[in-house]
Amino acid sequence: MNRKPTYKELEQQLEEFKKSNADKFNQLIKNSFDILVLLDANGIQHYVSESCERILGFKPEELIHISVIEKMIHPEDQEKTLAGLKAILENDTNGGVHYRHLHKNGSWVYLEAFGTNQINNPLIKSVVLNVRDITERKKTEKELLEISTRLREANRTKDRFFSIIGHDLRSPFNGIVGFSEILLNQIQKKNYNAIENYAKIIRDSSERAMNLLTNLLEWSRTQTGSIKFNPENFEFVATVNDVVDLLNDSAQQKSIFISKKLPQKIHLIADKAMVKTILRNLITNAIKFTNPSGKITISIEIKAEELIVSVTDNGIGIEKEDLAKLFRIDYSHSTLGTNKETGTGLGLLLCKEFIAMHNGSIWAESNKLVGSKFNFSLPQKH
Secondary structure: OOOOHHHHHHHHHHOOOOOOHHHHHHHHHHOOOOEEEEEOOOEEEEEEEHHHHHOOOHHHHHOOOEOOOOOHHHHHHHHHHHHHHHHHHHHHHEEEEEEEEEEOOOOOOEEEEEEEEOOOOOOOOEEEEEEOOHHHHHHHHHHHHHHHHHHHHHHHHHHHHHHHHHHHHHHHHHHHHHHHHHHHHHHHOOOOHHHHHHHHHHHHHHHHHHHHHHHHHHHHHHHOOOOOOOEEEEHHHHHHHHHHHHHHHHHHHHHOOOEEEOOOOOEEEEEEHHHHHHHHHHHHHHHOOOOOOEEEEEEEEEOOEEEEEEEOOOOOOHHHHHHOOOOOOOOOOOOOOOOOOOOOHHHHHHHHHHHHHHHOOEEEEEOOOOEEEEEEEEEOOO
């Protein structure tokens, strides 16, 4: 006959069963992807599962009996973490709070915590949190956001590109074609007095079209990454003088005087072609927005680690709210010049791109009806 186990034996079997299940439970908690946390109403943790060491680098005993929110949570996330704890205490459950927790190696780990209020449960007497490492998810979200931002930027660039081709580039050519026909008609009529006037209009339209087309081609190359950055050592003052000489005819047509406050010589390591493009665009803009008989001043300030170039005019100026839009692709900021010259703002975008390649900066200062000052900095390499 089978002997019935004694009470002592049953008690021993029960203890072994409990121990076996406790070991299984402990192994599950230890190897869980998540961290199990028990804390009181003040946010002091009195139990943290062993999985915290794998996720945060800290041993459980390093994370208990301390003010974790104050000492371990990123300063920017402490307020919302406290609000999440308060929500659990007031509403029993919480749908999840994202925050950054300090890793033992000094980095930050993104965590997501779901909690229930079990403080009134006599067996638990704690707020119970299930905490998950979402660092990789946050990294992926950030990468997706960056890709989305780049795509939106690419779409704006594309739209701006086609807008310029479809309207701004066609306009000067329409003028060239239209006035060429008038010019031919005047020649046939032997009306030679009008020929010179129409020829000047055609020349001016051609110059604007060429300038816009040059900018458009250079800008499109920056967007596709096909333009090469080739820094070289060159004499900068001579380069400024070359660009001014090139644009003097345009300035003289409006009786604009270009003044230069430059040192005798200064050597610079930069991409010479890009620098000439920057100067050409800024001086051309100054001519465009300066009234006849006005003045443009080009100056250089030499600092320890950078060169600051300024192009100042006493023209029509820019509204304060428009200053911030000057260097943005998503805004088409264009104003007619003092002689009704048209433009696209593309030249300033190109300046910004080229200066960024030099690790420099560009900014503008202006007062309406007083004038504008465009500045750009280029690092000086010794």
